[in-house]
Amino acid sequence: MAITTKQLLRQIQNSNDRMEMARILVELADRAEHNVMVREILRKTVLPPPFNMLEYIKPNNRRGYWARKPCWRDYPTKAQLQARLQFSKINYSLFGTKGTFERPDGTRIGRVNQLAGNLMRSRKIVSKEEREEGKKQKAIERIARLG
Secondary structure (H helix, E strand, C coil), X not given: CCCCHHHHHHHHHHCCCHHHHHHHHHHHHHHHCCCHHHHHHXXXXXXXXXXXXXXXXXXXXXXXXXXXXXXXXXXXXXXXXXXXXXXXXXXXXXXXXXXXXXXXXXXXXXXXXXHHHHHHHCCCCCCHHHHHHHHHHHHHHHHHHXX
């Protein structure tokens, strides 16, 4: 008798065995390969610990897989927060800009995206602590090369 996707999702919440849980996750990933609804459910599903650090990813033209969530998504660094803030300010200031831009490879992107990309590319955000840490690290590497 075949187990339905709904039953597998229920088993995820009730299973305590790691091997059984891994088997269920692999089975769900296989089922999501050709089913858009299952993909959306997997993206939104919160897994119980210790599997709560995993997320389902399905790139275009490739098989879907389970990957570890990057820690900076939930806990961004100061520099990442500053970059997000600058990005939102730039895009807010470009509100109402219309048109497209043709890249050298022939693809076309929105004018706002091209302008925001150029402005963000020219900026580097590094906090004082990160700068000091970088100086210390360079000094350590320089001294280590001598020895």
